[in-house]
Amino acid sequence: MPTSVSLIVDEIGQLCTIPTQDGGPQRGSQLGELGIITNAAVAISEGKIVNAGTREEILDNYHADRVISARGRLVTPGLIDPHTHAVWMGDRADEFEQRLQGVSYQEIMAAGGGINRTVQLTRAASVADLVEAAKLRLTRAMQHGTTTMEIKTGYGLNVETEMALLNAIALLDVEHPLDIVPTFLGAHAIPPEFADDPDGYVALVTDQMIPLVASWKEEHWPDAVYCDVFCEEGAFSLEQTRRIFEVARRAGLSLRLHADEFASLGGVELAIEMGARSVDHLLATTPEDAERLGMSDTIAVLMPATPFGLGIANTAPLPLLLQTNAIVALGSDCNPGTAWCENMQFTLALACRQLRMTPAQALCAATINAAFAVDQGFVAGSIEADRRADLVIWDVPDYRHLPYRFGTNMAGVVIKSGAIVYDSIPGV
Ligand SMILES: [Zn+2]
Structure with a gap:
């Protein structure tokens, strides 16, 4: 039986989970470890991330009242x-x-x-x-x-x-x-x-x-x-x-x-x-x-x-x-x-x-x-189970677009503690 969660963000083209390095920040030349999962999904409940993984892993194991599709876009931590x-x-x-x-x-x-x-x-x-x-x-x-x-x-x-x-x-x-x-x-x-x-x-x-x-x-x-x-x-x-x-x-x-x-x-x-x-x-x-x-x-x-x-x-x-x-x-x-x-x-x-x-x-x-x-390294900043469900669906396909393009807003949907607080993409 799949576990019930409140929200699944599905059809993520590129998910940058941004892992810690041995539980801490990414030091020195280790900076830049993105933890990319392609064709990914994220399960969210009670304001927190329950799990993040490939679509198969998430859809086989979780069921949500609400599913939103990123339609192949990039998702990163807030x-x-x-x-x-x-x-x-x-x-x-x-x-x-x-x-x-x-x-x-x-x-x-x-x-x-x-x-x-x-x-x-x-x-x-x-x-x-x-x-x-x-x-x-x-x-x-x-x-x-x-x-x-x-x-x-x-x-x-x-x-x-x-x-x-x-x-x-x-x-x-x-x-x-x-x-x-x-x-x-x-x-x-x-x-x-x-x-x-x-x-x-x-x-x-x-x-x-x-x-x-x-x-x-x-x-x-x-x-x-x-x-x-x-x-x-x-x-x-x-x-x-x-x-x-x-x-x-x-x-x-x-x-x-x-x-x-x-x-x-x-x-x-x-x-x-x-x-x-x-x-x-x-x-x-x-x-x-x-x-x-x-x-x-x-x-x-x-x-x-x-x-x-x-x-x-x-x-x-x-x-x-x-x-x-x-x-x-x-x-x-x-x-x-x-x-x-x-x-x-x-x-x-x-x-x-x-x-x-x-x-x-x-x-x-x-x-x-x-x-x-800001001493939030164990509760935010990364897409990992038990952290705050703070995510952005960017209206771009790939993380490199974020600094490559400039002067216009690329944030599509902003999810804060599991709630959608900004949505500029019709139909997501
Ligand atoms: Zn200052």
């Missing part, structure tokens, strides 16, 4: 976006225009623009307005194949608004189909009121904000909550980063770091030393730090949309990271300043062109490895 700043108010289109006229991002920041401009608008907004604005972004991401998203605070930079942003993130997790992973980024920029006393702001982060985030976690969030710092010239020094990380770690928060976006301050080494889950950006990472990443479990999150958004070269040392056996993941960095793009397909397209990733490496970096970068 994309995981491990780095976004998706909750903010307003826009900075005028700064984009200034940058095109030759003003640098650092100059714009120094003149009160950049992050602090968004902070002003975000502080003035209500939680309800922030949630509404972010929902539109989350929906766009989901319609482009993202099923799990990390979201950072960092446009509040005072106790009240940083906590409001965390509450907005928690509301989004409840009210939107996407699974959300929260990160506290109080140390995103020095707010204007502390311009002459940056250490005073660091003390506000360590003495007031982090204890509140820790109690917020106790009350609202059983899974990992992260503390992130923008360790960069003009933002937070290495020493300030260490101070914040030490307090955050003692308070039970996990760590991740913005490092080496413009200059290498030693953040990668510090993050590894303190057991951070990821270091993100890495455009200025040294060969020595690439070696260190290769010997650690800290994941290197590359975000090609950011240098693209800034119109600068992508200098992340991908070949070296793969050679040293580092774990590489991809993220969007979706934010209003440098990379307003909710579409992870575009990140794949850029990763292949700017970083010379292969299409298979890019897909694995944006699924299983990105899942491990």
Whole structure:
């Protein structure tokens, strides 16, 4: 007797299951293991994958109330976006225009623009307005194949608004189909009121904000909550980063770091030393730090949309990271300043062109490895029994189309925890 399940996705031309490597992320040159099954099907029940295999294996063993046909198309796990700043108010289109006229991002920041401009608008907004604005972004991401998203605070930079942003993130997790992973980024920029006393702001982060985030976690969030710092010239020094990380770690928060976006301050080494889950950006990472990443479990999150958004070269040392056996993941960095793009397909397209990733490496970096970068590597990122049924039927026949084509949406049907949340293919 076949086992009864709630949904079968049948007639999959190419199923990329994206396996783990020995139960963990795909390290170094092992990146790109797709686990392809052709003429495949996936059985789903109660929001989880029951089994995935050839059509014969699935149809002989399972019976479903609802069967949808992929009609020979590509199916992959939902994309995981491990780095976004998706909750903010307003826009900075005028700064984009200034940058095109030759003003640098650092100059714009120094003149009160950049992050602090968004902070002003975000502080003035209500939680309800922030949630509404972010929902539109989350929906766009989901319609482009993202099923799990990390979201950072960092446009509040005072106790009240940083906590409001965390509450907005928690509301989004409840009210939107996407699974959300929260990160506290109080140390995103020095707010204007502390311009002459940056250490005073660091003390506000360590003495007031982090204890509140820790109690917020106790009350609202059983899974990992992260503390992130923008360790960069003009933002937070290495020493300030260490101070914040030490307090955050003692308070039970996990760590991740913005490092080496413009200059290498030693953040990668510090993050590894303190057991951070990821270091993100890495455009200025040294060969020595690439070696260190290769010997650690800290994941290197590359975000090609950011240098693209800034119109600068992508200098992340991908070949070296793969050679040293580092774990590489991809993220969007979706934010209003440098990379307003909710579409992870575009990140794949850029990763292949700017970083010379292969299409298979890019897909694995944006699924299983990105899942491990947000501690979801055992529940998402791969099509395997008992994981969340987060799948995308792409309106293409083969995984190589995902980075090969760009500028239009190739997501056909998005299935989130077993439910169809987006469907652009009539008759599927
Ligand atoms: Zn960022």
